[in-house]
Amino acid sequence: MSEAVGTTLSKFIADEQKKSPGATGDLSGLLSALITCAKIISREVNKAGLVEILGLTGRRNIQGEAVMKLDTFSNETLIKNLSHTGHLCIMASEENADPILIPGEYPRGKYVLCFDPLDGSSNIDANAPIGTIFSVQRCPEGVDNPVEALLQAGKHQVCAGYFLYGSSTLMVYSTGNGVHMFTLDPSVGEFLLSKANVRIPESGKYYSVNEGNYNYWEPGVQRYVDFLKSPAENRKPYSTRYIGSLVADFHRTLCYGGVFAYPADFKDPAKPTGKLRLLYEASPLAFVCEHAGGSASTGRERILDIQPHELHQRVPLFLGSKREVEWAKKFIAGQM
Numbered sequence: 231m232s233e234a235v236g237t238t239l240s241k242f243i244a245d246e247q248k249k250s251p252g253a254t255g256d257l258s259g260l261l262s263a264l265i266t267c268a269k270i271i272s273r274e275v276n277k278a279g280l281v282e283i284l285g286l287t288g289r290r291n292i293q294g295e296a297v298m299k300l301d302t303f304s305n306e307t308l309i310k311n312l313s314h315t316g317h318l319c320i321m322a323s324e325e326n327a328d329p330i331l332i333p334g335e336y337p338r339g340k341y342v343l344c345f346d347p348l349d350g351s352s353n354i355d356a357n358a359p360i361g362t363i364f365s366v367q368r369c370p371e372g373v374d375n376p377v378e379a380l381l382q383a384g385k386h387q388v389c390a391g392y393f394l395y396g397s398s399t400l401m402v403y404s405t406g407n408g409v410h411m412f413t414l415d416p417s418v419g420e421f422l423l424s425k426a427n428v429r430i431p432e433s434g435k436y437y438s439v440n441e442g443n444y445n446y447w448e449p450g451v452q453r454y455v456d457f458l459k460s461p462a463e464n465r466k467p468y469s470t471r472y473i474g475s476l477v478a479d480f481h482r483t484l485c486y487g488g489v490f491a492y493p494a495d496f497k498d499p500a501k502p503t504g505k506l507r508l509l510y511e512a513s514p515l516a517f518v519c520e521h522a523g524g525s526a527s528t529g530r531e532r533i534l535d536i537q538p539h540e541l542h543q544r545v546p547l548f549l550g551s552k553r554e555v556e557w558a559k560k561f562i563a564g565q566m
């Protein structure tokens with residue numbers, strides 16, 4: 231396989247497929263349909279400042295958050311362009327309360343897809359980077375009800391990744407064989423390989439967290455963040471970087487190392503919870519992060535080991551370089 235910078239994504243996927251004897255081309259077909267969706271979303275995101283597309287639709291999504299028009303557009307683009315492909319048996323989107331069934335007139339395929347169609351959408355009006363996150367699992371044998379197939383632990387993912395609509399549009403993904411990064415060249419309309427086998431640094435100098443929640447964190451998390459920003463162990467204090475767009479905050483963490491965290495908070499003292507969703511956000515990014523040599527944990531449990539019990543389950547998340555995620559676990563366990 232050529233890993234030369236500039237290789238087209240379609241060739242890269244075809245070469246990857248050749249490495250799996252018995253591959254039917256279904257996953258390659260699904261990825262290629264996803265890539266087409268991302269190109270359409272990218273085009274609209276780039277146009278957003280030019281046309282009257284910004285603003286609230288006036289309805290709220292099932293998480294109770296304001297839904298921007300581009301969220302709806304991205305969600306509909308994915309559903310419309312993936313339902314008929316014959317590669318999927320079911321889908322779930324962060325924007326839909328219920329699973330998305332494949333209409334009866336189309337063939338059912340062997341994969342399950344979960345996605346966050348436009349992560350970070352509260353940043354659209356400020357022109358900050360936003361993205362699409364996806365996770366692919368196999369529909370297990372003997373599961374008659376495809377809804378059950380959605381609730382699988384993240385370690386069973388066969389592919390996960392994201393598209394980042396920033397100063398350029400990127401795709402970063404893994405099928406369990408390294409993490410690879412592609413950049414959309416708008417002049418040819420193709421994603422070109424920008425970096426094969428991306429590795430996250432063993433440690434970094436940035437921490438990325440919404441520190442406005444400090445007073446609602448458990449003491450172990452407070453002590454962890456205090457530790458990062460103090461000049462402990464003969465090192466400089468960590469610097470903070472926080473966009474508020476998970477996919478962009480994670481991408482920076484992947485490139486430079488350090489940690490992204492969205493810990494559980496006690497805003498509702500009876501029900502401490504994280505904010506980010508297991509199936510659409512934490513699990514796919516954990517898959518990418520681990521395959522790049524990093525770690526992903528709730529602070530107590532490996533993200534990829536969590537058996538989901540509901541579609542829109544939220545989890546605490548510590549994601550990034552091994553050293554900083556290990557420290558988080560130790561502070562939470564009271565060992566540091």
Ligand code: AHM
Nearest residue numbers: 348349350351352440474475476477
């Ligand atoms: P969403 O845009 O899909 O609702 O995602 C939630 C976003 C994440 O992108 C980001 O990490 C987080 O919410 C930021 O939350 P907060 O504003 O509480 O810091």
Ligand code: MG
Nearest residue numbers: 346349350511
């Ligand atoms: Mg999101």
